[in-house]
Amino acid sequence: MNRLKLVLPTPKYKEKIMDYKREFIENGDSMDGTAGLRDAETFEEWYSAFCYNLKEETVRAGLVPATTYMAISTNDGGLIGMIDIRHHLNEYLLKFGGHIGYSIRKSERQKGYATEMLGLSLKECAKLNIRKVLITCDKNNVASAKTIINNNGKLENEIAEGKGITQRYWITLD
Template identity: 80%
Template sequence: MNRLKLVLPAPEYKEEIMEYKKEFIENGDSMDGTAGLRNAETFEDWYDAFLHNLKEETVKEGLVPSTTYMAMSTKDNRLIGMIDIRHRLNDYLLNFGGHIGYSVRKSERRQGYATEMLALGLIECAKMNIRKVLITCDKDNIASAKTIRNNGAKLENEVQEGDRVTQRYWVTLDK
């Protein structure tokens, strides 16, 4: 589990982050765990939102504080994925979103990176004193469910909203 390292976004990663965004848009993929990168007009807009998300005092109304990390290859410093850790849950996150959202760029999938990213994210949760971590995925996202289970999560239940069924998994972290 040392192929990846979690790194906080910074202006010097602008090119890598925008290339990551481009790959997701070109492939029509959802960009989970990116703190709204898809909808940001510019890197600067996104980075400003990332900074505001870090603290309760500055997070946008209706959102919870969160920390977004880049999962970088330890071999060549390539941006493999992104993972967002929400510091607390609101009602929506409790039912559908969970503490953690993540994505891996399409060109790097099916290599175990998501499992490794989530394991690193759980270490960060422990550092934030989040001991009971909720991770969710769509029921039809078999790869994500496997990633979650590979990190010791137990399925609590499934929640339906319209045609969408969300699976809710919990991981309890040691103190």
């Protein structure tokens, strides 16, 4: 496909990232895989946290090291989605969060981007020596389940979380 490329955030993408945040807030959507972008007051605050979370030595308390990528259109340079790869799992992530979280902006959904973005992130997981990748989604999120299955995800089980049910999928990398 090659419609997307994964790019690490830098200050030169500030406007695109803040526009991404605005679109999600306006639509009342969940911003998964954005390293806490919704809660950051400013780009600079978010970017600083993103940088700290890259390494075990500087990751914020209670979190695991993670790398957040932007999925950029190879056609026009637009920010299509964001995806977060957690380098290892803590107890909560093992049950409910998994190694990868992602989101696609509403204006770009149902175009196959999530499947492509997840495929690209699995290559990054291999570089991090993560050979067995856990990805979760809400049972009601059929689109996300299809994205995971399209990338060879195998459903292990479902776990009740509050009023919802989390599906846990594993993808084994060669």
